[in-house]
Amino acid sequence: MSKSPEEEHPQKALGWAARDNSGTLSPFHFSRRENGDDDVTIKILYCGVCHSDLHTVRNDWGFTRYPVVPGHEIVGVATKVGNNVTKFKAGGRVGVGVMVGSCKTCECCQQDLENYCPRVIFTYNSHNPDGTINYGGYSDMIVVDQRYVVRFPDNLPMDAGAPLLCAGITVYSPMKYYGMTEAGKHLGVAGLGGLGHVAVKIGKAFGLKVTVISSSPSKESEAINRLGADSFLVSSDPSKMKSAIGTMDYIIDTVSAVHPLLPLLTLLKVNGKLVTVGLPNKPLELPIFPLVLGRKLVGGSDVGGMKETQEMLDFCAKHNISADIELIRIDDINTAMERLAKSDVRYRFVIDVANSLSQ
Structure with missing residues (x-):
């Protein structure tokens, strides 16, 4: 007979979990393993709310295992470390x-690309080799193998820095891999949400000219005056889009809703690169003519490996980059999820775990 989540491991833990595809979260008692020789036990102080958390609790992608405790933008303090x-x-x-x-041991792991390992174990909604379930950062503590823990720089704010652990590395990794780091080149950032606003900041730190491409004209002032973008392009304005044809070297597409790719492809110069990092729940249509006629590239990118994640955090610390956040209490998470579904956040919710979650 299988044990309950609360009895599975020796260390008692408290989090908030969804039990079904309504996505409603509520307090959930469970347990964590003891700290092993290679482990770090962490008291969680803050946890960012990623759009993938919303998709997961509502089972939008069809592979949620309930009960699920979301959260993979975790910042805290190590309370215990193993002998190794x-x-x-x-x-x-x-x-x-x-x-x-x-x-x-695989080729990806040997190249510090653990995120592409065929047997990658995600922070939540996944199973360990022993069959136990992983629960995420909407909780008071977690035990993690040292390889998958990063040092959080002293001069990064812990609350506003938390989203860098997903949103930050998700845009930093493709910029590095696809060569979007050459100062003076023109980067388009499609979508100004949790990922997009960090992409603007990192792009500017690399010395790029940055244009935000958005369907919301109301975001122009924030994009330029608050985030430091050089220009703003309303994707629903045909004349503005036409005037920008062939002007961009790269575009990072952070949009997580279904949307046409053709308008973005037309904005690219010859040899331009469109890299998608959003995860729409339905396939997108890919027109081939603009690719062939402009020798353009369409690529994708996941989060980075552990070595690159640490590199990204150190880069952001050096350039004073953090997310623009709205700090919330854990008991406000369901309201936050509803707002997130409506894109009503500037630009990332972060849960004040330590000050709002108590046994």
């Missing part, structure tokens, strides 16, 4: 992102 742990000490600032495990 060398990079972290109790009391240190640490972070945990999208994954907590991988095979460690």
Whole structure:
């Protein structure tokens, strides 16, 4: 007979979980494993609310395992480290992102691309090799293998820095891989949400000219005056879109809703690159003519591996980059999820876990 989540492991934990595809979250008692020789036990202070959390609790992608405790933008303090742990000490600032495990031996793992490992273990809504379920960061503590823990820089704010562990690395990784780092080049950022607003900041830190491409004219002032974009393009304005044809070297597409790719492809110069990082729940149509006639590239990118995630955090610390957030209490999470579904957040909710979740 299988044990209940509360009895599965020796350490008692408290989080908020969804039990069905209504996505409604409520308090949930469960347990975490003991700290092993390679583990770091973390007291969670803050956890960002990612759009994928919303998709998961509502089972939009069809593979949610209930009960599910979301959360993979975790920042906290190490409270215990195992005998083999060398990079972290109790009391240190640490972070945990999208994954907590991988095979460690495949080609991807050997290249520090653990996120592409065929046996990657996600921070929540996944199983460990022993069959136990992983629960995420909407909780008071977590135990993670040291390989999947990052050092959180001292000069990064822990609350506003938390979203960098997903949103930040999701845009930083493709910029590095696809060569979107050459100062003076023109980057378009499609969508000004949790990912898009961080992409603007990182793009500017690389020295790029940045244009925000959005369907919401009301975001122009924020894009330019608050986030530092060089220009703003309303995607629903045919004349403005026409005037921008062939002007961009790269576009990062952060839009998570179904949308046409053709207008974005026309904005690219010859040899331009369109990289998608959003995850619409239905396939997008890919027109081939503009690719062939402009020698353009369409690519995709996931979050980065652990080495690159640490590199990204250090880069953001150096350039004073963090997310624009709205700090909430855990008991406001269902309202926040409803607002997130309507894109009613500037630009990322972060849960003040330590000050609002108590046993």
